[in-house]
Amino acid sequence: MKAATARQGGGRRDGCAWQPRPGRRPRPSAAAPRGPPGTVPPGAAVERGPLRHGSPWRRRGAAAMAEQEGNGEDGAVAEIEKKIIEAFEVFDHECNKTVDVREIGSIVRSLGCFPTEAELHELLAKVEEEEEPTGYVHLEKFLPVMTKVLLDRSYRPIPEDVLLHAFEALDENKCGYLTKDELVKHMTEEGEPFTEEEMEEMLSNGLDPETNTVHYRDYISMMIVEEPEDLPQ
Amino acid sequence: MEHIVTDMGCNASIDDREESKSEKAIKAAVLIQKWYRSRRARLEISRRYSLSIFQSIEYADEQDQAQLASFFTFMLERYASPDAVADTSISPSVSHEVDSYLTEYENIEVPDSYCGPRLSFPLTLADANALLHAFKNGQLLHAHYVLKLLCETRRVLKEKPNINLVSVSYSKEITICGDLHGNLDDLFLIFYKNGLPSEKKPYVFNGDFVDRGQNSMEILIILFAFLLIYPNDVHLNRGNHEDYVINLRYGFSNEVLRKYKVHAKVILYLLQDVFSWLPLATIINKKVLILHGGISDTTDLNFLYLLERNKLKSLMRPPKPEREEQGKEGAPTARPSTCAANEHVAGKTRRLSSSGFTELSCPNSQSGPTLKEWKQVMDILWSDPRMQNGCLPNKRRGGGCYFGPDTTARLFERYNLKLLIRSHEFKREGYELTHGGKVITIFSASNYYEEGSNKGAYIRLNPDLIPHFVQYQVRECTDKQNYLERMKTIERSALQILREKIFAHRSTLTEAFEKYDCDNTGNISVSDWAAAMESVLCLELPWRTLLSHLAKTDPDGKVDYMSCFHNMEIAQSTEEVQPALVETLCKYRKELEVIFNIMDEDHSGLISFDEFRKTWRIFSSHLGIDAYDASIDKLAQSIDYNKDDYIDFSEFLEAFHVVHKRDKKPT
Numbered sequence: 001m002k003a004a005t006a007r008q009g010g011g012r013r014d015g016c017a018w019q020p021r022p023g024r025r026p027r028p029s030a031a032a033p034r035g036p037p038g039t040v041p042p043g044a045a046v047e048r049g050p051l052r053h054g055s056p057w058r059r060r061g062a063a064a065m066a067e068q069e070g071n072g073e074d075g076a077v078a079e080i081e082k083k084i085i086e087a088f089e090v091f092d093h094e095c096n097k098t099v100d101v102r103e104i105g106s107i108v109r110s111l112g113c114f115p116t117e118a119e120l121h122e123l124l125a126k127v128e129e130e131e132e133p134t135g136y137v138h139l140e141k142f143l144p145v146m147t148k149v150l151l152d153r154s155y156r157p158i159p160e161d162v163l164l165h166a167f168e169a170l171d172e173n174k175c176g177y178l179t180k181d182e183l184v185k186h187m188t189e190e191g192e193p194f195t196e197e198e199m200e201e202m203l204s205n206g207l208d209p210e211t212n213t214v215h216y217r218d219y220i221s222m223m224i225v226e227e228p229e230d231l232p233q
Numbered sequence: 234m235e236h237i238v239t240d241m242g243c244n245a246s247i248d249d250r251e252e253s254k255s256e257k258a259i260k261a262a263v264l265i266q267k268w269y270r271s272r273r274a275r276l277e278i279s280r281r282y283s284l285s286i287f288q289s290i291e292y293a294d295e296q297d298q299a300q301l302a303s304f305f306t307f308m309l310e311r312y313a314s315p316d317a318v319a320d321t322s323i324s325p326s327v328s329h330e331v332d333s334y335l336t337e338y339e340n341i342e343v344p345d346s347y348c349g350p351r352l353s354f355p356l357t358l359a360d361a362n363a364l365l366h367a368f369k370n371g372q373l374l375h376a377h378y379v380l381k382l383l384c385e386t387r388r389v390l391k392e393k394p395n396i397n398l399v400s401v402s403y404s405k406e407i408t409i410c411g412d413l414h415g416n417l418d419d420l421f422l423i424f425y426k427n428g429l430p431s432e433k434k435p436y437v438f439n440g441d442f443v444d445r446g447q448n449s450m451e452i453l454i455i456l457f458a459f460l461l462i463y464p465n466d467v468h469l470n471r472g473n474h475e476d477y478v479i480n481l482r483y484g485f486s487n488e489v490l491r492k493y494k495v496h497a498k499v500i501l502y503l504l505q506d507v508f509s510w511l512p513l514a515t516i517i518n519k520k521v522l523i524l525h526g527g528i529s530d531t532t533d534l535n536f537l538y539l540l541e542r543n544k545l546k547s548l549m550r551p552p553k554p555e556r557e558e559q560g561k562e563g564a565p566t567a568r569p570s571t572c573a574a575n576e577h578v579a580g581k582t583r584r585l586s587s588s589g590f591t592e593l594s595c596p597n598s599q600s601g602p603t604l605k606e607w608k609q610v611m612d613i614l615w616s617d618p619r620m621q622n623g624c625l626p627n628k629r630r631g632g633g634c635y636f637g638p639d640t641t642a643r644l645f646e647r648y649n650l651k652l653l654i655r656s657h658e659f660k661r662e663g664y665e666l667t668h669g670g671k672v673i674t675i676f677s678a679s680n681y682y683e684e685g686s687n688k689g690a691y692i693r694l695n696p697d698l699i700p701h702f703v704q705y706q707v708r709e710c711t712d713k714q715n716y717l718e719r720m721k722t723i724e725r726s727a728l729q730i731l732r733e734k735i736f737a738h739r740s741t742l743t744e745a746f747e748k749y750d751c752d753n754t755g756n757i758s759v760s761d762w763a764a765a766m767e768s769v770l771c772l773e774l775p776w777r778t779l780l781s782h783l784a785k786t787d788p789d790g791k792v793d794y795m796s797c798f799h800n801m802e803i804a805q806s807t808e809e810v811q812p813a814l815v816e817t818l819c820k821y822r823k824e825l826e827v828i829f830n831i832m833d834e835d836h837s838g839l840i841s842f843d844e845f846r847k848t849w850r851i852f853s854s855h856l857g858i859d860a861y862d863a864s865i866d867k868l869a870q871s872i873d874y875n876k877d878d879y880i881d882f883s884e885f886l887e888a889f890h891v892v893h894k895r896d897k898k899p900t
Contacts, residue, residue: 079759086776086777089775090278090281095620096620109274109275110778113271114268114271115267115271116266117267163268166265169261170261186258186261187266190258190262191266192267193266204717205717
């Protein structure tokens with residue numbers, strides 16, 4: 001029988017009254033999965049509202065919609081659109097063809113793209129055009145922009161050797177590893193900095209706790225072997 | 234946000250090198266960050282669809298149980314009633330039968346060698362602590378005490394109304410827990426974080442204490458013990474799993490049989506009655522309604538308050554409408570129809586057939602529940618909220634409704650309520666708010682589907698009725714898996730059960746694929762493939778996203794549909810046996826387990842060949858499928874390793890476990 005490991009202070013997050021985020025425009029990449037808010041005091045203005053009811057995957061006939069609208073001749077485009085719609089619907093909790101803008105990053109990335117944060121901002125700007133940002137993105141606007149992204153093959157995956165070069169560029173002493181401090185410094189202070197959660201996760205996967213280093217070659221190999229369940233194509 | 238430093242123009246050479254070195258570092262950082270974020274997002278998606286898979290299949294399964302309920306009950310009463318004699322039908326809802334078993338514990342002696350807790354009634358906190366301590370050490374409570382406990386619990390529960398009306402005064406908070414599903418570690422964790430139940434620390438446990446986890450019995454014992462010690466401060470609501478028919482399939486009955494062997498039957502029999510005495514709901518300060526499932530647009534709290542709840546032993550047996558011919562199974566109109574595709578499964582229409590066995594003498598319509606009573610209780614134990622307005626039959630579950638925010642609003646207005654707290658649905662964070670914060674789902678079984686799948690949570694409600702959520706997650710002490718590995722485990726698990734489903738529907742799927750493949754090329758478009766999968770399996774899953782895990786595509790992007798089945802086979806190679814039979818056995822593996830357990834009177838793990846054949850015939854006629862007599866014989870023979878005309882059914886069932894070819898162990 002498992003021993004009940006009650007970490008001191010309890011589980012990951014002790015739920016306390018969730019503070020609505022201050023009114024700045026949030027980053028489009030929802031890297032951290034968000035939990036639902038805690039208390040919703042009556043009359044309190046909650047910025048985004050409680051996380052909406054997460055239903056299991058529901059295809060609300062949006063794929064069927066694409067079927068009708070999609071170009072009969074260009075089956076490839078129709079296919080791409082359906083794929084985008086499917087990914088969109090994961091995050092469409094209210095099944096009303098909108099998603100929280102913070103989830104756009106996850107959607108784009110789940111479709112196999114590797115954009116930077118800056119590129120996501122650009123994409124979002126195209127989606128929203130001149131409209132006031134409402135915090136929600138509608139499928140109608142998202143679909144054409146994303147379809148073009150996939151057709152143009154923008155934000156391509158990063159080849160293994162390019163990734164390796166990147167790590168090597170950070171490895172000043174060329175010793176084949178980065179110390180925890182080095183990695184944390186680069187990742188949280190430079191480029192498009194990581195959040196604490198992102199940093200913690202990367203370390204949990206890559207850090208050798210005994211030496212406090214990340215041997216990046218091994219790390220890359222481990223991460224690149226992404227989907228062992230995939231059938232050989 | 235950082236902008237990448239671009240070309241800065243010319244400077245002294247040393248500066249050049251330094252700048253370009255830091256410029257390089259920044260570029261490298263951006264690259265690594267964008268790579269990592271994409272990886273992470275895709276892990277997140279994989280986690281989401283894995284949980285979707287688990288949940289869809291679970292609900293589809295639950296639907297099936299409703300269909301098979303009458304068959305299982307028949308089996309139970311024929312084989313597993315404490316004084317079952319074949320061909321006698323005993324209705325468990327006749328109360329005098331139960332009374333005669335209430336004092337059964339007196340006949341059971343506790344041997345001196347027993348070193349578990351010895352309870353003394355009336356129970357005190359010392360007894361509760363003894364139980365907690367014993368269960369932490371993996372001990373069992375002796376059947377004598379279990380039965381005595383059940384007897385006392387029944388007595389206390391009988392005194393309670395259908396709806397507990399609770400007042401929380403200014404000095405107290407009340408704690409509300411959701412589904413526990415046999416996860417004892419979660420209960421221990423809750424008690425550790427929040428304290429034990431007492432007059433100062435009232436609790437509400439909102440149903441689904443049993444099934445699926447390994448320690449359903451221990452959870453019940455603990456909850457019942459605290460109920461007896463603090464009857465005014467511990468409130469138990471019935472869940473849809475407090476139902477003996479559901480327990481057959483989802484593990485609780487098996488757990489009791491395994492742990493208590495010869496005494497299991499009496500225990501299970503008494504539990505049927507005890508479950509039916511569990512109250513249906515709790516209301517706090519007349520403002521907060523707590524019940525297991527949800528509500529419907531016809532939910533009538535006054536009606537619910539007044540009905541005789543103990544008449545509803547199992548919700549899986551709807552009462553027959555009044556005017557009914559004998560021998561015909563009337564499907565009550567209240568039950569929603571299952572997915573249309575299921576009905577069209579070639580040659581395998583699911584119809585409840587009464588051929589092959591005598592229908593139970595139905596409970597006297599005077600003493601049995603009415604259809605209205607049944608539906609009202611069904612609704613509150615099985616319904617789920619959804620975002621859209623309206624109230625529809627819950628076709629995912631096969632019972633209860635989907636209720637919208639308008640339904641909630643109307644109920645609140647009618648009864649002057651402020652909050653609805655329910656459970657019944659898995660939530661990754663352990664809780665979720667919906668309907669503008671008016672409806673809370675609280676789910677207390679962490680790691681429900683798989684290690685790392687979700688957190689559990691409980692609510693502390695203060696006298697102002699503001700909910701405060703506390704989350705937790707049980708972790709193995711020796712857990713060395715990092716996030717990535719845990720996500721992979723979850724994904725692998727989910728894909729495994731999905732593949733089993735696919736394999737079990739092989740013939741129907743092949744038919745559906747072939748319809749799209751007019752030219753017999755063996756390839757169809759992704760759209761067609763996804764449509765076929767959904768039409769047969771009805772799981773509402775993101776098929777395009779899952780495609781790469783399930784089938785091969787050719788360079789044109791078309792799907793080689795038979796490749797779905799290539800990498801799967803059953804654990805035991807059975808080349809000579811009809812593929813259709815193998816498929817059927819895979820599909821009903823879990824159901825067969827239930828049947829075997831019922832039939833295995835002496836808990837030997839063996840049943841006779843004859844019995845098996847007879848049962849299979851009844852079962853298949855009930856399902857309306859061919860019995861494959863000769864094939865069954867051949868198959869059973871090939872698995873009868875000892876050649877003694879007895880089948881070791883766990884070996885038999887293991888043989889029909891679908892495995893990935895790569896995972897298959899050499900025989």
